[in-house]
Amino acid sequence: MDEIKFDEQVDITDKVCPMTFVKAKVSIDELEDGEVLAIRMNDGEPVQNVPRSMKEEGHKILKLTDNEDGTYTLYVRKVEE
Amino acid sequence: MAEKKPDYASLKKGGFMRQKQKGYFSLRLQVVGGNLTAENIRTVSEVADQYGKGYVHMTSRQGIEIPFIRFEDIEEVKEKLSEGGVKPGVCGPRVRTVTACQGSAVCPSGCIDTYALAKELDAHYFGRDLPHKFKFGVTGCQNNCLKAEENDLGIKGGMIVDYKEDVCIQCGVCVKACRENALATEDGKIVIDREKCNHCGRCVKSCPTDAWEGESGYIVSFGGLFGNKIYQGETLLPIIKDKETLFRVADAAIGYFEENARPGERFRLMLLRIGEEEFRKVITGAYYGRD
Numbered sequence A: 001m002d003e004i005k006f007d008e009q010v011d012i013t014d015k016v017c018p019m020t021f022v023k024a025k026v027s028i029d030e031l032e033d034g035e036v037l038a039i040r041m042n043d044g045e046p047v048q049n050v051p052r053s054m055k056e057e058g059h060k061i062l063k064l065t066d067n068e069d070g071t072y073t074l075y076v077r078k079v080e081e
Numbered sequence B: 001m002a003e004k005k006p007d008y009a010s011l012k013k014g015g016f017m018r019q020k021q022k023g024y025f026s027l028r029l030q031v032v033g034g035n036l037t038a039e040n041i042r043t044v045s046e047v048a049d050q051y052g053k054g055y056v057h058m059t060s061r062q063g064i065e066i067p068f069i070r071f072e073d074i075e076e077v078k079e080k081l082s083e084g085g086v087k088p089g090v091c092g093p094r095v096r097t098v099t100a101c102q103g104s105a106v107c108p109s110g111c112i113d114t115y116a117l118a119k120e121l122d123a124h125y126f127g128r129d130l131p132h133k134f135k136f137g138v139t140g141c142q143n144n145c146l147k148a149e150e151n152d153l154g155i156k157g158g159m160i161v162d163y164k165e166d167v168c169i170q171c172g173v174c175v176k177a178c179r180e181n182a183l184a185t186e187d188g189k190i191v192i193d194r195e196k197c198n199h200c201g202r203c204v205k206s207c208p209t210d211a212w213e214g215e216s217g218y219i220v221s222f223g224g225l226f227g228n229k230i231y232q233g234e235t236l237l238p239i240i241k242d243k244e245t246l247f248r249v250a251d252a253a254i255g256y257f258e259e260n261a262r263p264g265e266r267f268r269l270m271l272l273r274i275g276e277e278e279f280r281k282v283i284t285g286a287y288y289g290r291d
């Protein structure tokens, strides 16, 4: 599979809900419209909920990849309001 | 103002719970779907200050009670409350307060508009006399914040989901969002195991391209009891797609209860006594629109 190009990355595996979402949101807020953020997150609750929260914030989800180490990376394109 | 005499017979029906302290009543208010306006609350606060002891008690079913109302003040209190748009609730053998979570009007997880439905159920059934108390509860999704299965008739919002392959970008989000493991990626598309799907709607809510389409529906449970005896309400029908069917089923269930329960017998205990078979037939008939 093609690697997705991204502009910034953030690791939220050190956070628990609701700080997972907060850290991801702060990171994406710093990007320019159209830039892509790679968010590394834990399996379980974060991977079930963070993608949806990003969608609800109005951003564009591109891909979720399994890193096969108990973490996933979500690629999100920033959509400015 | 002419002196008004309280009507004893209607006191309990009207939500006045006799207190341990002689001559005092705890006044239960009618709250629908857990919502009160700011004006309602101001009125309650004034009544509690003026006629009660300056506090209220929140009940386990989203109700409010104003304790320490004196018997002789009851009529005045009722009037004062009704000016502020607040009505007394009910106790005794009848349909009680319809409870609801915030649902899709406010909560991102909601699959149905719980408050609107609670108001409709309330308008249809509230206060209806029955062999014993009867409780409705409405919760917006599988998260079940409102504990649907505790109620004689519980309603839970769900979604009937459908996959549109052409708009799917294979991002993989839905496969992880589904907690029932009903989704998998096969040959570059998503496949669903309908047996596992519990209609939670998480795939719909999380899909970035709306490749999952969700049609809202109602998952109904019957015979929940959470008092002296505890039973979990049972889902005896497939998910219901429209409100007409929902009300037809609810009518059939309440009608069956009215006809078959002994006085003072809860819905579940009636089912345990006479068996569920006949009841299943009745609600299945209502579900398919048969008489």
Ligand code: SF4
Pocket (backbone or CB within 6 Å): B101, B102, B103, B104, B107, B108, B109, B110, B111, B139, B140, B141, B142, B143, B144, B145, B146
């Ligand atoms: S049951 Fe669902 S819709 Fe209702 S408050 Fe909980 S999460 Fe929201």
Ligand code: SF4
Pocket (backbone or CB within 6 Å): B159, B161, B177, B178, B179, B180, B181, B182, B183, B192, B196, B197, B198, B199, B200, B201, B202, B203, B204
């Ligand atoms: S509705 Fe819920 S259980 Fe059914 S496939 Fe979607 S996420 Fe899974």
Ligand code: SF4
Pocket (backbone or CB within 6 Å): B167, B168, B169, B170, B171, B172, B173, B174, B175, B190, B206, B207, B208, B209, B210, B211, B212
């Ligand atoms: S979330 Fe939507 S776009 Fe992504 S894999 Fe599932 S159906 Fe396809």
